[in-house]
Amino acid sequence: MKKLLMGNEAIALGALRAGVSIVTGYPGTPSTEILETIAREAKVSGSRASRAYIEWSVNEKAALELAAGAACSGARVLVTMKQVGLNVASDPLMSLNYLGVSGGMVVAVADDPGPISSQTEQDTRRFGLYAKIPVFDPSTPEEAYLMIADAYNWSERYGRPVILRPTTRVCHSYASVEILPDLPQKPPAGFDKAEGRWVIFPNLSYRSHIKIEEGLVKMGEGFSAYFGNQLIGDKAPAEEGDDPVQAPTLGIATGGVSYAYAMEFLDPLPPQAKLLKVGTFPFPASLALKFLNGLDEVLVVEELDPVIEDELVRLCGINQLKITIRGKRSGDMPNAGENALASVGEKIESFLKRKIWVNISDLDKEELPETTLSASGLSPAFASLSEVPPAALAAAAAAAAVASGPPPPEAPPLPVRPPVLCAGCPHRGSFFAVKEAVRKYAKGRKAVFSGDIGCYTLGNAQPLDMVDTCLCMGAGITMAQGINRAEALKGNSDSLNFAFIGDSTFFHTGIPGIVNAVYNKADIIIVVLDNFTTAMTGNQPHPGMGRNVLGADAEKISIPAVISALGVKAIEKVNPFDIKTADLAVKSLIEKSGVRAIVFEGPCIAVSKSVSPCIVDTAKCTGCQSCIKKLGCPAISIQPVSAGAKLKALIDPVLCTGCGICKEICAFGAIGGAAL
Amino acid sequence: MIFNCLITGVGGQGTVLVSRLIGDAAIAKGLDVRGSETIGMAQRGGSVVSHIRIGENIHSPLIPTGKANIIIAFEPAEAVRVIHFLAPGGRMIVLDRGVMPVSSSLGKTPYKPAEMISYLKAEFSRPKEDQVAQAGDEDRLIIISGDELVKKCGDPKVLNTALLGIALEKKFFPFSAADMLDVLKKRTPAKYLEINMKALGLGRS
Numbered sequence: 106m107k108k109l110l111m112g113n114e115a116i117a118l119g120a121l122r123a124g125v126s127i128v129t130g131y132p133g134t135p136s137t138e139i140l141e142t143i144a145r146e147a148k149v150s151g152s153r154a155s156r157a158y159i160e161w162s163v164n165e166k167a168a169l170e171l172a173a174g175a176a177c178s179g180a181r182v183l184v185t186m187k188q189v190g191l192n193v194a195s196d197p198l199m200s201l202n203y204l205g206v207s208g209g210m211v212v213a214v215a216d217d218p219g220p221i222s223s224q225t226e227q228d229t230r231r232f233g234l235y236a237k238i239p240v241f242d243p244s245t246p247e248e249a250y251l252m253i254a255d256a257y258n259w260s261e262r263y264g265r266p267v268i269l270r271p272t273t274r275v276c277h278s279y280a281s282v283e284i285l286p287d288l289p290q291k292p293p294a295g296f297d298k299a300e301g302r303w304v305i306f307p308n309l310s311y312r313s314h315i316k317i318e319e320g321l322v323k324m325g326e327g328f329s330a331y332f333g334n335q336l337i338g339d340k341a342p343a344e345e346g347d348d349p350v351q352a353p354t355l356g357i358a359t360g361g362v363s364y365a366y367a368m369e370f371l372d373p374l375p376p377q378a379k380l381l382k383v384g385t386f387p388f389p390a391s392l393a394l395k396f397l398n399g400l401d402e403v404l405v406v407e408e409l410d411p412v413i414e415d416e417l418v419r420l421c422g423i424n425q426l427k428i429t430i431r432g433k434r435s436g437d438m439p440n441a442g443e444n445a446l447a448s449v450g451e452k453i454e455s456f457l458k459r460k461i462w463v464n465i466s467d468l469d470k471e472e473l474p475e476t477t478l479s480a481s482g483l484s485p486a487f488a489s490l491s492e493v494p495p496a497a498l499a500a501a502a503a504a505a506a507v508a509s510g511p512p513p514p515e516a517p518p519l520p521v522r523p524p525v526l527c528a529g530c531p532h533r534g535s536f537f538a539v540k541e542a543v544r545k546y547a548k549g550r551k552a553v554f555s556g557d558i559g560c561y562t563l564g565n566a567q568p569l570d571m572v573d574t575c576l577c578m579g580a581g582i583t584m585a586q587g588i589n590r591a592e593a594l595k596g597n598s599d600s601l602n603f604a605f606i607g608d609s610t611f612f613h614t615g616i617p618g619i620v621n622a623v624y625n626k627a628d629i630i631i632v633v634l635d636n637f638t639t640a641m642t643g644n645q646p647h648p649g650m651g652r653n654v655l656g657a658d659a660e661k662i663s664i665p666a667v668i669s670a671l672g673v674k675a676i677e678k679v680n681p682f683d684i685k686t687a688d689l690a691v692k693s694l695i696e697k698s699g700v701r702a703i704v705f706e707g708p709c710i711a712v713s714k715s716v717s718p719c720i721v722d723t724a725k726c727t728g729c730q731s732c733i734k735k736l737g738c739p740a741i742s743i744q745p746v747s748a749g750a751k752l753k754a755l756i757d758p759v760l761c762t763g764c765g766i767c768k769e770i771c772a773f774g775a776i777g778g779a780a781l
Numbered sequence: 782m783i784f785n786c787l788i789t790g791v792g793g794q795g796t797v798l799v800s801r802l803i804g805d806a807a808i809a810k811g812l813d814v815r816g817s818e819t820i821g822m823a824q825r826g827g828s829v830v831s832h833i834r835i836g837e838n839i840h841s842p843l844i845p846t847g848k849a850n851i852i853i854a855f856e857p858a859e860a861v862r863v864i865h866f867l868a869p870g871g872r873m874i875v876l877d878r879g880v881m882p883v884s885s886s887l888g889k890t891p892y893k894p895a896e897m898i899s900y901l902k903a904e905f906s907r908p909k910e911d912q913v914a915q916a917g918d919e920d921r922l923i924i925i926s927g928d929e930l931v932k933k934c935g936d937p938k939v940l941n942t943a944l945l946g947i948a949l950e951k952k953f954f955p956f957s958a959a960d961m962l963d964v965l966k967k968r969t970p971a972k973y974l975e976i977n978m979k980a981l982g983l984g985r986s
Contacts (some may be wrong), residue, residue, distance in 0.1 A: 109804045109814055134821040159865070222821030245815075245842075278817040278842030279801075281808050368840035393968075446843045485956035514903045520858050520882045522791065524825035569889060642820070669844060733886045739826050742881035757881075759937040 107281040114269065115246035115282050116213055117563050119151050119253035122289030123209075125183045127175040128159045129168035131613065132642035133187030135276035136215035140185045142420040142646070144654045153287065161645055161654045164578075164613040165194035173197060176206035176266070177303050179294035180258055185213045188227050189577065193614070195236070200267055202238050203313040203575065204305050208293055209257035210266040212238075217273050218408040224558070227442060228409035229270040230386050237317050239324055240268045240386040241333060242363040246280045248384070252333055254288060259327075264322045272408060274362040274443070286581035312711065325387035326523040333384030336396050338374040344768035353379040355457060356396055356403040358413050363406045366449040378457060388416040396424055404456040405432035408444050431456065437471050480535055482721035497585055518661025525561050528740035531707025532634050534681030536564045536571040537736060537766065538705075539603060539632060542691035552601040553588050555614075557581035559607035560641045560709075561634050568737045573607070579614025581606050586618075587659060602629045609647040611664055616671070622700045623672040630694050631673070631702040633664055635680075636709040668702045675701035681709055684769045715777060717770055718761035725775035726753040732767045733774065741767060783836035784955055785844040789863050790855030791880045792824035795941035797966075799853070800831035802945065805964040806956050807835045817842040826882070828859055835955065855945060858899035864904060872920065874948050875901060876940065878927025898924060920951060924959050930983070934936045939973075940979035946981040958982075 110118065117139045120128070140161065146154035158175075162168035165186040172182040173599055186194060191214045198212065214232075219221040233240035241256050243249035255268055260267045299308075316403055338353055353376065360383040367380070374380055379474050381396040383389065394576040397403070397420060405414040414432035421428050438452065526533050543552045556562055556572035557580065565572035574584050585604035592600035594667045606615045611633055639645040646652050651661035665678050674699050675781040677690040688704070694701040731756050733741045740760035743752050754775070756767075768776040786803060790796045797818050804814045812835050821831040832844045846865055852873040855858030860875045867873060879894025905922040925947060927940065932945045942965070949958040961981065969977050 107813075109801070109808045111818070166943075221823070269864065273821075274817060274842060278819045279804060280842070281813045364843070365840045365842065369845065372838070374838060446841055447846050450845070484886045514900060514907070516900055517893070518884050518890065519862055519898040520890060522827045522882045523884065524792065524822045524827040525883050527793070527825060560825065566883070578924055594826060730888075733883075737883045737887065739881075739883050743884045 106284050108284050109245055109279055110250070110282045111138060111277060111279045112243075112246040112249055113215075113273040113277070114142045115250040115280075116253055116269065116271065116276075117146070118282075118284070118302050119250040120183045120211065120213075120257075121146060121157075122250075122255040122285060122287050123181065123257045124153070125181045125211075125287060126157050126290070127172055127180045127182040127255075128157055128185070128271070129162045129172050129182070130185030130213075131162055131165045131168055132609075132639050132645045133190045133215070134642055135217060135271075136185050136187045136213060137274040137642045137645065138276070139183075139213055140644075140654070143183075147655060149215070153290065159654055161639075161647070163280040163648060166197060169194040169197045169201070172210060172625055173201050173204075173206070175205070175293070176208045176210040178207040178208065179291075181290075181293075182208060182210050183213060183356050184210070186215075187223065188214055188229055188484055189224055190214070191229060191232060192227075193231070193578070194307055198238070198266065199236050200305055202305060202317065203310045205313065206260065206266055207264065207297075209260035209446065211253060211260060211269050212266055213271070215254075215270045215271055215273065215276050216409060219273065221273055221443075224575075226409055229268060230410060230412045231410045233268050233270070233386050237321060239263075239321075240270050241556045242270050242335070242361050242384050242386070243275055243606045244382070244384065245275065246278060246363050248333065249275060250282050252384070257331075260760050263324065265317070267579055270362055271365060274442075277646045280364070285361035295444065312497055321387050325390055328385040328387060328390040328393035331385060331389070333382075334389040335380075335382040335384075336392055337380040337382070338376075339379050341397060343612065351376055354399065354401045355379070356381060357406060357453065357456075358393075358396070358403055358417060359406040360413055361408060361506075363408055363444050363449065366446050367445060367453060369663055370445060370450045370453050375457060383413050383416075383492065386412070388413075390416075390420060392419060393420055394424065397421065397424075397428055400428050402431060402456075403679050404437065404452065405430060406438065406444065406452065407432070409639045441677070449661040466496075520634060523566060525566055525737065525739050526560065526569075527710050528738050528760040529710040529764040530560070531636050531681040531705065531709070531764075532561045532564060532735055533569070533635050533738065534684060534687065534707065535603075535632065536561075536569045536762070537682065537770075538679075538684060538687035540569065540571055542695060543601065544689050545688075546692045546695050547601050550599045550604065551592065552599060553585070554593075555581040555585040555588065555602065555604045555676055557604075557606045557610050558641075559610055559634075559639075560636075561607055564605070566737065568734050578610050579606075579618055582618030582629070582631060583621060584697045585629045586622055588626070589590055589628050600628075603632055604617055604629055605632045605634060607640070608633065608635040608637065608649050608664060609645075611635075611667075612648045612662070613746035616667065618672065619668060619671050619700070619702075627700055628698055629700060631668070631700070633668075633702065633704040635704055635706045636712075637663055637706075638709045638712045640709045640711065644709065645741050663702050665702075668704070671743040673700050673702050676700070677703040679703065680706055680707055681705040682764055682766060684766060700711050715761075716763035718758040718763050719756050719776050720778035721754045722775045722777060723753050723775050727773055727775070728752045728755075729772070730753070731755065732771055735770055736767060738767060783834060783839055785849045785851075786794045786833040786835070786842060786954070787844055787849040787852045787863055787866050788828055788831040788833070788853065788855075789859040791859060792819075792827050793831050794855045795882070795938075796831050799941045799945050800833050802942075802961060802964055802968060803833050803954065806954070807833075808894040809960060809964060810956050811950060812919050813837055813839070815839045815842050826880075828862060830863060833984040842868075851948070853948055853953075855941065855944065857901070858892065860899050861900060864901070869954050870921070872922070872951075872953060873901070873905075873954075874923040874925065874944065874951070874953070876925050876927050876930070876944060888970070891902070923951060924948070933983050936975070936976055936980075938975050942977045943980040943983045949981075
């Protein structure tokens, strides 16, 4: 039976099919839906998922450590995170590889070429090589569904954690996936003390290291026969008496979604080329050697780091093969960003053409085998292309224009759409309150606004312009301390340092930074933007919300109480939609020194009900535009009331939640219609 | 035979739901589906695009340039942004209601949705050598008035389903509105089902 599944759903169902019984993680785009899917399946009574233990952990390190305990007790475990989450979890993961596991552990780490929703373009395949942990790299949802079950088997065979590393275009693509019957599930054996087997000491690490290296060699050998790695178009050499078959001299090596893009152009594969698909690390060297055999040139199509490329270069070096490897290192492929379908097509086309049609004009076309040329001068692979490369399109369009009348009309300039805080977002009120209070009550003082990771990073956009730094989760609070120390050394004892942090981020890695600030007598204002949810990743619960991943009641941890327990004396708690009270609260903290905190409590629009939208009274609106210029709310636009009339503010009733902040700040009382 | 459908709009307009409904309807018909969504930061008011590809032996989750049989655009500028995906003879349905980005409202880059609509009309009426005129050609660009549609379906939050209903009625898809209704019933929470069913039925009026 086939089911339409997003890549992340396929990973989740694949893990359940493989008998996973403990699932932990921390939300992060593009990985979030893996754990969410398992939590959703858990609601089906009697299902495997309903018997599993599932949690959103406080951060990736906690998630991995909990799973490590379970895996040391023989359970099959899954830990989910995004690539920067792996940075947080890397400490336990690096050591756990030395300790080993008895139950299978798959760490699903989603990479984000682009990057589309991330701070970095780091490559988890490279992390796997560094950590000496095998990596499975699926190219489609279907493959991810099958691969994760294999990943558990490899993990248990070698007694080590393994990484499954999809990228955004696998996580968030979807396909009709054949759902297979569940595989047998063993209950965990339980924890066995085993004479210190689970205690990492230098001696154990040394002995483990030897085993790890041996295991990697064996895995690499095994992976050459694994379905995730494929050699396509490898022809046996012609026997005497046969028609001479042209042996391929060109190779394309690829993996992940780039393989899917490449196949869009290489199905069927032209006779001059072979294709190597790499879906695992350790690198399947013997399969790759078969691929390299007889080739002159290879084009490597991959995203992020030149991992496949480096492995091929190394193989050529070891085996003294004179083959040109073209990729990122040679400048043939871009070093940053994600691969686009069209650009992959162009690169492949020029790579194949340069060799296949060299000096084509000098040749008598009659002598060429029919299969190598088509009317367009392209190989059959390109004649049957589902995509004409843009260069060809432009040429065709130009030719068509000449042939058929008027040139295409110039497209009007397209509006840019950077992501913004939603209409009705409580953070808008919080940022506005701090901004205004600084303007009014901190004249002449230098104010720096350190931000953090979450929706509120979008507070950096105009007109709010309230995020001066953003590094990684939890860093806002600590960076603010560093900036303040540096300013003091410069002789500025009046530096005003704000650190904005969201509620989920506060629990994730915010708390140690506050301990640091109190202990070292820092001078910062911590601004917690509590919108009662983990918003940016799609509204997952966190420890401050009083419910867990399955929607059951949980202990509700109070953020102001935590801050107070950490020794912060000056703490304010306000409603961000109540601008006047917020203004006075920020003022009182500006006037104090030391570590102070303000907690803005207002729900995300995704977890609260809208009231009736605000309406502009056009008779009262003077068109001063201060509402849009101060708040930058996407529900407000400036439009003429009728054609040619004066510009006035207009509120889109579809977007407006009736939060009323604009109503508060309109000097002319022109906005009404919603109550606070 | 591969059928490619592109859905575009602004984050928050409900493009993801529509693309899932189309995917489910195709699967219910026994067809294979592959596609891709924009999920993440762009969902906060950025441009979002869903690719849906129906047929056999499809490799890429993204539609190649110039190969989209149909485009459903929830916003005029977003329609123009993806027009290079449209295949010769392909069809497009566009909601005429502009979503004003904050950057434009701040006066940095003026944006006039009507200009986008004019451009689309000009593009579709321009004779192209590679375009074979076909039956129903006059219907290749369908512009829908957002204001009228809101009046009809009574809730601006189901404009996405309403637009899908119109596309089904115009025979954009390899399946019918009745097929879609079954899928909608399975995928929609009970409290939103009635209003969505009403919106889906609007294509007939």
